[in-house]
Amino acid sequence: MAKLYFRYSAMNAGKSTALIQVAHNYEENDRQVVLFTAAIDDRFGSGLITSRIGPQREARTFDSVLDFYAEIAMMSAISCVLIDEAQFLTPDQVRQLHRAAHLLDIPVICYGIRSDFAGEPFPGSAYLLTLADSLEELKNICSCGRKATMNPRFDARGERIRSGAQVAIEGVVEYRPMCARCFYGGLSR
Numbered sequence: 610m611a612k613l614y615f616r617y618s619a620m621n622a623g624k625s626t627a628l629i630q631v632a633h634n635y636e637e638n639d640r641q642v643v644l645f646t647a648a649i650d651d652r653f654g655s656g657l658i659t660s661r662i663g664p665q666r667e668a669r670t671f672d673s674v675l676d677f678y679a680e681i682a683m684m685s686a687i688s689c690v691l692i693d694e695a696q697f698l699t700p701d702q703v704r705q706l707h708r709a710a711h712l713l714d715i716p717v718i719c720y721g722i723r724s725d726f727a728g729e730p731f732p733g734s735a736y737l738l739t740l741a742d743s744l745e746e747l748k749n750i751c752s753c754g755r756k757a758t759m760n761p762r763f764d765a766r767g768e769r770i771r772s773g774a775q776v777a778i779e780g781v782v783e784y785r786p787m788c789a790r791c792f793y794g795g796l797s798r
């Protein structure tokens with residue numbers, strides 16, 4: 610039976626690259642996939658999943674009202690659903706994807722970060738950590754060399770931003786992968 614997968618990491622660990630590679634692997638075997646990314650993320654133009662090392666793919670976008678179960682149920686000949694920026698899923702949407710994996714027998718692979726700039730959970734990630742049948746961490750390192758698990762926010766001058774809305778898109782602000790020790794150490798760089 611198909612599963613719901615959550616592959617999580619800190620920022621810049623190559624999630625989009627991994628997603629594009631999985632899509633390629635399916636397609637190389639003549640299997641169709643469908644790609645989604647959050648409508649909220651227009652870093653590289655809406656509806657694109659862009660890897661930092663080059664490759665990019667067009668993707669459908671999801672907002673908070675898309676019914677994933679209904680959407681996937683209408684698709685035919687799909688072998689896998691791949692979702693980037695999965696932290697922006699709503700709890701309901703995570704439930705829809707879990708149901709789709711198990712009732713429609715289509716694997717759903719979600720890529721995202723667990724916590725926001727303040728170390729608080731994204732609701733979508735909290736539900737993915739609860740419901741996903743398979744959890745896998747994509748590892749990345751802090752500038753100090755330890756494993757990065759946190760995603761602090763910085764302004765254009767490199768100053769740490771410690772308050773604000775949960776969602777602020779890269780470009781306006783910058784996120785850096787950071788270990789918990791540096792995150793709590795108050796380091797600004």
Ligand SMILES: [Zn+2]
Binds near residue numbers: 792
């Ligand atoms: Zn560190």
